Amino acid sequence: xxxxxxxxxxxxxxxxxxxxxxxxxxxxxxxxxxxxxxxxxxxxxxxxxxxxxxxxxxxxxxxxxxxxxxxxxxxxxxxxxxxxxxxxxxxxxxxxxxxxxxxxxxxxxxxxxxxxxxxxxxxxxxxxxxxxxxxxxxxxxxxxxxxxxxxxxxxxxxxxxxxxxxxxxxxxxxxxxxxxxxxxxxxxxxxxxxxxxxxxxxxxxxxxxxxxxxxxxxxxxxxxxxxxxxxxxxxxxxxxxxxxxxxxxxxxxxxxxxxxxxxxxx
Amino acid sequence: xxxxxxxxxxxxxxxxxxxxxxxxxxxxxxxxxxxxxxxxxxxxxxxxxxxxxxxxxxxxxxxxxxxxxxxxxxxxxxxxxxxxxxxxxxxxxxxxxxxxxxxxxxxxxxxxxxxxxxxxxxxxxxxxxxxxxxxxxxxxxxxxxxxxxxxxxxxxxxxxxxxxxxxxxxxxxxxxxxxxxxxxxxxxxxxxxxxxxxxxxxxxxxxxxxxxxxxxxxxxxxxxxxxxxxxxxxxxxxxxxxxxxxxxxxxxxxxxxxxxxxxxxxxxxxxxxxxxxxxxxxxxxxxxxxxxxxxxxxxxxxxxxxxxxxxxxxxxxxxxxxxxxxxxxxxxxxxxxxxxxxxxxxxxxxxxxxxxxxxxxxxxxxxxxxxxxxxxxxxxxxxxxxxxxxxxxxxxxxxxxxxxxxxxxxxxxxxxxxxxxxxxxxxxxxxxxxxxxxxxxxxxxxxxxxxxxxxxxxxxxxxxxxxxxxxxxxxxxxxxxxxxxxxxxxxxxxx
Numbered sequence: 001x002x003x004x005x006x007x008x009x010x011x012x013x014x015x016x017x018x019x020x021x022x023x024x025x026x027x028x029x030x031x032x033x034x035x036x037x038x039x040x041x042x043x044x045x046x047x048x049x050x051x052x053x054x055x056x057x058x059x060x061x062x063x064x065x066x067x068x069x070x071x072x073x074x075x076x077x078x079x080x081x082x083x084x085x086x087x088x089x090x091x092x093x094x095x096x097x098x099x100x101x102x103x104x105x106x107x108x109x110x111x112x113x114x115x116x117x118x119x120x121x122x123x124x125x126x127x128x129x130x131x132x133x134x135x136x137x138x139x140x141x142x143x144x145x146x147x148x149x150x151x152x153x154x155x156x157x158x159x160x161x162x163x164x165x166x167x168x169x170x171x172x173x174x175x176x177x178x179x180x181x182x183x184x185x186x187x188x189x190x191x192x193x194x195x196x197x198x199x200x201x202x203x204x205x206x207x208x209x210x211x212x213x214x215x216x217x218x219x220x221x222x223x224x225x226x227x228x229x230x231x232x233x234x235x236x237x238x239x240x241x242x243x244x245x246x247x248x249x250x251x252x253x254x255x256x257x258x259x260x261x262x263x264x265x266x
Numbered sequence: 267x268x269x270x271x272x273x274x275x276x277x278x279x280x281x282x283x284x285x286x287x288x289x290x291x292x293x294x295x296x297x298x299x300x301x302x303x304x305x306x307x308x309x310x311x312x313x314x315x316x317x318x319x320x321x322x323x324x325x326x327x328x329x330x331x332x333x334x335x336x337x338x339x340x341x342x343x344x345x346x347x348x349x350x351x352x353x354x355x356x357x358x359x360x361x362x363x364x365x366x367x368x369x370x371x372x373x374x375x376x377x378x379x380x381x382x383x384x385x386x387x388x389x390x391x392x393x394x395x396x397x398x399x400x401x402x403x404x405x406x407x408x409x410x411x412x413x414x415x416x417x418x419x420x421x422x423x424x425x426x427x428x429x430x431x432x433x434x435x436x437x438x439x440x441x442x443x444x445x446x447x448x449x450x451x452x453x454x455x456x457x458x459x460x461x462x463x464x465x466x467x468x469x470x471x472x473x474x475x476x477x478x479x480x481x482x483x484x485x486x487x488x489x490x491x492x493x494x495x496x497x498x499x500x501x502x503x504x505x506x507x508x509x510x511x512x513x514x515x516x517x518x519x520x521x522x523x524x525x526x527x528x529x530x531x532x533x534x535x536x537x538x539x540x541x542x543x544x545x546x547x548x549x550x551x552x553x554x555x556x557x558x559x560x561x562x563x564x565x566x567x568x569x570x571x572x573x574x575x576x577x578x579x580x581x582x583x584x585x586x587x588x589x590x591x592x593x594x595x596x597x598x599x600x601x602x603x604x605x606x607x608x609x610x611x612x613x614x615x616x617x618x619x620x621x622x623x624x625x626x627x628x629x630x631x632x633x634x635x636x637x638x639x640x641x642x643x644x645x646x647x648x649x650x651x652x653x654x655x656x657x658x659x660x661x662x663x664x665x666x667x668x669x670x671x672x673x674x675x676x677x678x679x680x681x682x683x684x685x686x687x688x689x690x691x692x693x694x695x696x697x698x699x700x701x702x703x704x705x706x707x708x709x710x711x712x713x714x715x716x717x718x719x720x721x722x723x724x725x726x727x728x729x730x731x732x733x734x735x736x737x738x739x740x741x742x743x744x745x746x747x748x749x750x751x752x753x754x755x756x757x758x759x760x761x
Contacts, residue, residue: 003522074464141444142419145470152530155527156531169415184441186412186440221386244534
């Protein structure tokens with residue numbers, strides 16, 4: 001009985017996201033932004049070496065554009081600390097994309113169309129799922145932090161079930177495969193078999209920088225360079241680990257429940 | 267901090283030397299191998315004795331791939347020698363059960379051999395030959411995992427049973443093997459910290475701390491006192507969150523829905539506090555070689571206030587939980603780990619303290635600012651069940667809150683550097699910290715220009731081999747509590 005009253009003590013703590021702006025994202029280092037995408041060439045020497053995961057891309061001397069591959073970025077802030085003139089932390093947590101190329105920012109002009117096309121295709125494929133989505137999580141060699149953030153989704157603050165999303169024990173009931181980790185040798189078969197056991201239509205989410213690109217860890221003799229080589233990936237959620245809001249964003253994107261356009265709501 | 271005393275012996279006498287060290291009151295903390303480019307190997311047994319770590323070192327010349335097993339005299343070495351066999355192909359003679367553990371490879375396959383410069387290409391695992399059969403009337407094996415029902419890290423338990431009672435448990439841990447030890451060698455020391463943070467994601471601060479202490483010992487620098495305080499504050503916040511996560515898993519298993527929901531809210535608020543203090547929910551980026559990355563992003567006085575509010579709310583719920591009979595009944599007498607077993611194996615962390623054994627690194631070999639903050643270890647009774655391990659964690663949560671406040675309080679008004687320059691010189695050191703899961707060791711070897719060998723030895727690895735010992739007469743429905751009460755992070759088991 002005391003627990004009943006205790007449960008009412010704090011009122012409603014659940015976030016309004018995605019219907020309302022949450023505000024938490026403002027205090028959070030969610031992504032790195034390029035402040036000056038086309039700096040003077042004299043300023044770009046040594047930039048790629050700043051990044052321990054090779055996420056800083058400097059294009060040819062003529063184009064001299066500086067870009068960041070969020071799919072490789074582990075948010076360590078080395079670049080922000082060394083070159084505050086070029087890079088800054090962004091409180092953005094809506095970082096999921098449906099195309100690996102779109103994780104390289106700032107995007108190239110022709111990418112918009114491609115991303116839109118992929119998203120429309122995905123939305124068509126998952127139309128039947130929207131009101132009841134079952135998620136199977138699979139760890140393909142994570143560091144364990146991603147699991148902690150995924151577990152937070154079922155708590156009262158993020159409360160996945162209010163969005164009609166549920167974790168399921170079996171791949172045979174699952175619509176979404178949420179994969180963490182680099183795709184290790186020891187999990188490659190399990191990942192493929194889990195994917196094959198899921199009924200169509202199905203969506204695969206690469207959860208975290210490790211699952212997207214291998215991050216700082218892979219590829220190695222037993223770690224993969226991301227899971228895209230093992231199963232087809234529909235949505236990438238970068239982050240090391242991605243915050244629960246980034247995960248929510250990825251899940252909503254995966255099943256076509258995201259408000260179409262507009263500003264960040266986290 | 268200086269390098270450990272090293273006792274050199276031949277590989278033939280390693281086992282006796284380790285056994286003698288244990289008879290004199292030492293505890294086998296780790297057995298670590300390193301490969302060299304010429305094909306030779308170094309074996310190092312790390313013994314924890316009163317107040318310090320000691321190393322027993324022996325060499326295997328090129329071409330020699332066998333030595334008398336330490337396990338034959340010290341059973342606690344079993345997993346270490348299986349790991350060494352997997353990674354280096356060295357064969358301990360008389361081990362008794364040299365099944366693959368962290369990386370099942372076919373006989374004759376190229377091994378990773380961390381320490382040597384050349385890395386193997388992508389390996390192919392040979393898992394079909396792993397033992398899994400049981401014999402006996404009505405006995406069968408249930409493979410549980412690696413993909414389990416719920417959000418879990420990948421691990422496989424082979425549960426040997428006659429229907430309800432769990433007779434024996436075998437643990438397969440190779441699925442997540444990522445080649446971390448080799449990866450360390452490819453990174454500069456200040457980038458390698460980032461990798462240390464990703465060995466066990468739920469102990470990021472502890473790993474960064476242990477690694478940086480090793481670099482600082484090799485560089486012979488002292489960390490500024492303010493930096494040491496910040497390190498303690500973040501390490502203790504990490505402990506609170508990780509212990510709380512263990513409690514949350516217990517409430518989930520026991521069907522305590524309201525407690526589970528409320529504790530999840532507290533955990534999220536703690537993660538948000540950590541993010542406000544440093545920009546990262548798991549404290550990554552705080553600990554750097556030579557100190558910390560900078561002052562807390564939030565005024566210490568404000569952080570102390572927030573911590574106090576969080577603690578009061580959390581402890582009220584934890585107190586209520588610990589007087590809820592339907593919860594306690596599930597834990598009482600479950601997963602008994604007798605003190606004798608825990609002691610013989612040299613268990614560490616809350617698992618050891620729940621069986622009345624104290625080897626808290628913070629008190630035994632104080633580091634960072636624990637001595638200045640007057641840390642005193644707390645141990646449980648020798649009860650040894652899941653309930654006692656839970657009690658230990660709850661006690662520690664309270665103590666950690668106090669440490670966080672003291673550390674942040676001591677920070678106010680002080681001045682000076684946040685970071686000293688630390689360029690590691692040549693040498694080998696072993697450092698230790700008390701991670702949330704227990705004693706965490708880092709062996710770091712540098713040739714003066716690069717890291718040639720980095721070996722994290724996690725409490726998760728050390729304690730997980732004890733898990734099967736805690737299933738005496740327990741049944742399936744106890745599984746979740748026994749597993750959660752061990753609080754193992756699978757990422758840290760097979761690196």
